[in-house]
Amino acid sequence: MVTEFSCFLLQRMVHMVLMDMVEVGNCGGAAPDGVEPPGFSARGASTERGTIFKALSGFYYVESGEGVVECRARGRFRLEGMSPLVGDRVEFSTAERGKGVLTQVLERKNSFVRPPIANIDIMVVVASAAIPVTEPYLIDRLTAIAVKNNCEPVICINKLDLDPADRLYDIYSAAGFSTVRTSAATGEGMDELQDMMRGAVCAFTGNSGVGKSSILNAIEPGFRISVGDISKKLGRGRHTTRHVELYRLTCGAVVADTPGFSAFDPDRLASKDALQGLFPDFGQYLGGCRFLDCAHQKEPGCKVLEAVRAGKLQKTRWESYARLYEQALEYKEWESGARKRK
Ligand SMILES: Nc1nc2c(ncn2[C@@H]2O[C@H](COP(=O)(O)OP(=O)(O)OP(=O)(O)O)[C@@H](O)[C@H]2O)c(=O)[nH]1
Ligand SMILES: [Mg+2]
Numbered sequence: 001m002v003t004e005f006s007c008f009l010l011q012r013m014v015h016m017v018l019m020d021m022v023e024v025g026n027c028g029g030a031a032p033d034g035v036e037p038p039g040f041s042a043r044g045a046s047t048e049r050g051t052i053f054k055a056l057s058g059f060y061y062v063e064s065g066e067g068v069v070e071c072r073a074r075g076r077f078r079l080e081g082m083s084p085l086v087g088d089r090v091e092f093s094t095a096e097r098g099k100g101v102l103t104q105v106l107e108r109k110n111s112f113v114r115p116p117i118a119n120i121d122i123m124v125v126v127a128s129a130a131i132p133v134t135e136p137y138l139i140d141r142l143t144a145i146a147v148k149n150n151c152e153p154v155i156c157i158n159k160l161d162l163d164p165a166d167r168l169y170d171i172y173s174a175a176g177f178s179t180v181r182t183s184a185a186t187g188e189g190m191d192e193l194q195d196m197m198r199g200a201v202c203a204f205t206g207n208s209g210v211g212k213s214s215i216l217n218a219i220e221p222g223f224r225i226s227v228g229d230i231s232k233k234l235g236r237g238r239h240t241t242r243h244v245e246l247y248r249l250t251c252g253a254v255v256a257d258t259p260g261f262s263a264f265d266p267d268r269l270a271s272k273d274a275l276q277g278l279f280p281d282f283g284q285y286l287g288g289c290r291f292l293d294c295a296h297q298k299e300p301g302c303k304v305l306e307a308v309r310a311g312k313l314q315k316t317r318w319e320s321y322a323r324l325y326e327q328a329l330e331y332k333e334w335e336s337g338a339r340k341r342k
């Protein structure tokens with residue numbers, strides 16, 4: 001009885017502290033290279049584990065069983081060229097209540113450069129057929145990045161109140177992705193979306209202005225994440241989300257609202273041969289082509305092209321693949337050119 005009640009109290013406290021965290025401002029700098037931050041003392045310090053929920057101006061806000069602890073990173077991280085990321089599972093030592101020093105970053109499931117985040121289970125690709133309209137090519141790049149990094153892609157087509165987006169819905173459900181239609185304005189589809197996210201660490205991605213922050217606010221009104229106004233002239237959303245932060249939802253999911261950007265990582269997506277593996281809907285046709293090294297571009301006896309012609313594979317999916325294939329070829333030429341020049 002008593003334990004249950006204190007457990008409940010602890011949960012409430014963690015929740016309240018997290019709510020406060022949303023408001024925490026810009027407040028300090030990082031420790032200089034190789035120097036322990038002031039106040040750090042190995043004596044009397046205890047080591048704990050937690051997850052970085054927010055990183056701001058050299059401070060890391062780590063959620064652990066004890067609530068949220070404001071940490072600095074050991075100078076060693078910078079010397080080793082290693083940056084702790086939001087989403088990282090970390091070890092930290094506390095000498096003072098509520099203040100700590102990150103001592104170790106535990107093994108990552110995945111990590112991204114832009115936005116800087118780690119350990120994502122589900123990538124929620126938010127799209128819209130209303131202004132700003134999302135191109136299938138962007139969705140296809142993001143799903144490929146998700147697959148490459150061992151994240152499950154979920155396609156969330158928002159602004160259902162303005163446009164039912166039948167075409168986008170058909171393309172992605174036919175391709176076998178978990179696809180949901182939502183409206184942050186009416187609340188439609190929010191339960192279905194939450195069912196897909198339950199228990200996972202999720203990142204919301206997609207072009208600026210599609211409603212990523214609005215969806216989080218609709219799911220959890222207490223967050224009051226800032227939402228941008230669409231500039232009517234440009235038809236584009238203003239970039240309102242500027243830093244990466246994790247939020248814990250009542251349904252148990254942990255979500256990151258990431259700034260609007262057009263491509264998750266700027267790096268090369270895949271080699272030309274590995275690219276096909278990032279399109280799960282192509283899977284059943286691979287291996288059936290006449291040529292073992294078929295690139296599915298215009299080769300005779302290509303099963304992927306046959307499936308596109310027969311309407312079994314979505315044409316826009318193949319078009320995105322072909323575009324990314326071209327890029328992979330260019331990258332290879334650039335790379336071998338650079339090697340020759342050496
Ligand atoms: N009608 C309608 N408007 C929406 C919906 N979702 C978001 N909006 C509006 O679209 C605009 C942009 O929403 P945001 O939530 O800021 O979009 P975002 O994806 O977070 O944008 P960035 O932070 O720039 O990446 C705001 O004016 C929202 O009110 C929706 O479902 N229906
Ligand atoms: Mg936003």
Ligand SMILES: [Zn+2]
Nearest residue numbers: 289294296302
């Ligand atoms: Zn082929």
